[in-house]
Amino acid sequence: MLFKRKNVIIDEQVHYHHQTHSIYRNPHSIRSRWSIMKSQDFLENRCVISILTVLRVLTIIPYKCIVTVLRTIVELGNFSSLTHSTGKEHYSCEYGSIKYYIYCGIAGMLSCGITHTALVPIDLIKCRLQVKPQKYVNLINGFKLTIAEEGFFGLTKGWAPTLIGYSLQGLGKFGFYEVFKNFYGGVLGEENAYIYRTTLYLLSSASAELFADIALAPWEATKVRIQTQDNWASSLRQGLPKLYAEERLWGFYKGIVPLWLRQIPYTMMKFACFERTIEALYKYVIPKSREQCTKSEQLGVTFIAGYIAGIFCAIVSHPADTIVSKLNNEKGLSLFDAVRRVGFAGLWKGLGPRIFMIGTLTALQWFIYDTVKVIFALPRPPPPQPPLSLQKKYGLTGDKEPLICDLSVKT
Structure with a gap:
């Protein structure tokens, strides 16, 4: 018995040393x-x-x-x-690998989900300004009326579909953007990808948003109904099955075209303007190169570029945003009927709150996205520089190459 016990102990020790060695x-x-x-x-x-x-x-x-x-x-x-x-x-993965795209998607999911949910009170008042302009005169008046009628908790209406919908949208938007940018860049070739880089950003972001909005549409339709229709539903659990019961699958996707008209120009501006603003800031404003900046300084530049991009995003996408709110608020309303009812002046109703909301939101999204990439140890390529073949061909020196006009070259 003692001999067997010793053998067991020896076996355990050998197993332990084998594990330690491995x-x-x-x-x-x-x-x-x-x-x-x-x-x-x-x-x-x-x-x-x-x-x-x-x-x-x-x-x-x-x-x-x-x-x-x-x-x-x-x-x-x-x-x-x-x-x-x-x-x-x-780095936790290689640039352009499947893991890289997945992690970028997760970073986008966090950035969009967190920021859109945090700004639900402003989004709620903005939607009500667009749909019920007779009742809600301006942003401050909208907050006062909502709090007086529904209490402070009323400002959180629609938070659940916002969190889910925009998390899924962020997953597709940022993940697919990286995929398409790499794919289209490979198709264009190194030189053309640099010369036409603004077009590359626009095309990649538009392609990504096209797919991202398919995931967003059902949740956006439910959110708008909850926020703008009195006594329709107070939560996602009530609203989602009710919308399906009333209009079936069409109810979730009847606003997909105006949603594309809102989100695709917004995303194109968001990515292209951000990429070129980052490039300009490091070239003309920041006194040292990106590699010499600390991580905190780089994230600060990201926030500034994101806010600048967000202002332009809000202006470009606002008319379509008004139509989306109107369509999702009224049952059976067509796209042309919504445009006719709102009118040209009505298309710009609520632009002020939207500029504040989208500017802040876009800046925070880029900041969170870049921060998550730092935390996850993902590759973060610096602003693009002309390839060696172009530098030799046109005598460019990197810091003196043309910035605004992509096609202008030194002769």
Whole structure:
């Protein structure tokens, strides 16, 4: 019996040494085991469990889906903290890889979901200004009336469809933008991709938004009904099945065309203006190159460029935004009827609140998106520089090449 016990102990020791040797032979094993333990501890925390339970009750997101997303985020954060502790620049994936696109999609999901949900009170008043201009005169008046009639809780109407819809939209918008930018750039070739880079940004963002809005449309239609129709529904659980019962699948997608007309120009301006503003800031405003800036300084430049892009986004997309609100508010209304009823002046109703909302929202989206990429240790390419072939061909020197006019070259 004692002999058997000794054999068991020896076997356990050999197994332990074998595990230790394999772990030290592959340092990634320590990292993965540590990440799994940390993510498991995080998900078993009582506070986290309570938050997940509330989300499960208030929304229709599957519980396992929420847990999976949170576990992925925690593990990525653990990887980033480990790799940066060495003091060297390490990346969690290669630029242009499948993992890179997935992580960019997750970053976009967080940036859009968080910012749009945070600005639900302003969005609610903006929608009511567009749909009921006789009752709601301006932004301040809208807030006063809403609080007087529904209390402060009334300002949060539509938060659940906003969170889900714009999270899905952000996933598609930012993820597919990176995919299409890389794909179209490869089709154009290195030189043409640089010369026509503004066109590349516009085409890539338009393609991405086309698909992202298909995921957004049902939630946007439900949100607008909840926010603008009195006594229609007070929550997503009531509104989603009610809209389907009233108008079937058509009710979710009858506003898809004006939604495209609103979101595609908005996204094209958002990405193209941001990319070129970043390029201009580092070229003419920031006294040092991007590589010499700290991460905090880079994120500050990202926020400024995002706000500038957001102002232009609001102006370009506002008329279509008014039509989307009108269509989703009234049952059976066609696109041409909505335009005729609103009129040209009505198309610009609520532009002031929208500029403030979209400017802030776009700046925060880019800031969060870039921050998440830093946390996840994703590659963040610097502003584009002319390829060597162009520099030799036209005698360009990088910092003196033409910025605004893509096709102008030195002769």
